[in-house]
Amino acid sequence: GAGVSQSPSNKVTEKGKDVELRCDPISGHTALYWYRQRLGQGLEFLIYFQGNSAPDKSGLPSDRFSAERTGESVSTLTIQRTQQEDSAVYLCASSRGQGPGTQYFGPGTRLTVL
Amino acid sequence: DQQVKQNSPSLSVQEGRISILNCDYTNSMFDYFLWYKKYPAEGPTFLISISSIKDKNEDGRFTVFLNKSAKHLSLHIVPSQPGDSAVYFCAATTSGTYKYIFGTGTRLKVLA
Numbered sequence: 081g082a083g084v085s086q087s088p089s090n091k092v093t094e095k096g097k098d099v100e101l102r103c104d105p106i107s108g109h110t111a112l113y114w115y116r117q118r119l120g121q122g123l124e125f126l127i128y129f130q131g132n133s134a135p136d137k138s139g140l141p142s143d144r145f146s147a148e149r150t151g152e153s154v155s156t157l158t159i160q161r162t163q164q165e166d167s168a169v170y171l172c173a174s175s176r177g178q179g180p181g182t183q184y185f186g187p188g189t190r191l192t193v194l
Numbered sequence: 195d196q197q198v199k200q201n202s203p204s205l206s207v208q209e210g211r212i213s214i215l216n217c218d219y220t221n222s223m224f225d226y227f228l229w230y231k232k233y234p235a236e237g238p239t240f241l242i243s244i245s246s247i248k249d250k251n252e253d254g255r256f257t258v259f260l261n262k263s264a265k266h267l268s269l270h271i272v273p274s275q276p277g278d279s280a281v282y283f284c285a286a287t288t289s290g291t292y293k294y295i296f297g298t299g300t301r302l303k304v305l306a
Binding site: 084111113115120121122123124125128130136171173182183184185186187188 | 198200228230235236237238239240243283285292293294295296297298299
């Protein structure tokens with residue numbers, strides 16, 4: 081079956097521009113996560129969606145970051161006025177429900193801010 | 195504050211030998227632990243997990259050991275194969291929550 085997909089796979093942008101990253105979770109997975117992985121670092125939690133509940137945005141590093149999810153499907157992560165420190169791989173994961181359990185990750189979007 | 199630590203950034207092992215990857219945690223509320231494997235340009239894939247009610251879980255060539263008193267877990271791969279070369283992340287969570295804390299990863303290289 082189809083796994084988690086993310087687009088674009090690579091994004092190069094200029095400092096100050098806005099970017100939008102997309103995640104398509106596995107069908108039927110109610111939980112969706114966004115993580116960031118900077119070079120040489122671990123996965124940093126950004127935001128969590130569970131069904132129609134209010135998302136946990138506690139990991140978003142600044143108000144330039146926002147994310148939306150339509151029901152239990154597609155999610156978009158938006159970064160406004162990008163900065164060079166936003167350069168990282170942004171990973172999306174989905175799972176059947178609340179933890180503990182297995183998260184299935186997408187291939188990630190590599191964002192480079194020049 | 196790094197709640198989950200993988201202190202070895204890299205490890206090289208000869209094919210056929212045992213690979214041991216280590217992970218330490220500080221939060222005593224963690225009661226479920228996972229290992230993920232990541233190849234370049236791919237997302238992490240789930241490998242094996244363990245609940246704190248166990249001290250060992252085995253799946254084929256992969257075994258995870260949990261030492262709760264030491265707040266330490268390890269992943270053993272026996273025998274190691276060149277295809278096991280990847281970055282391995284450990285992660286921890288608390289039942290009833292959804293937050294997973296990941297370590298920084300260990301890059302394993304299995305030499306043929």
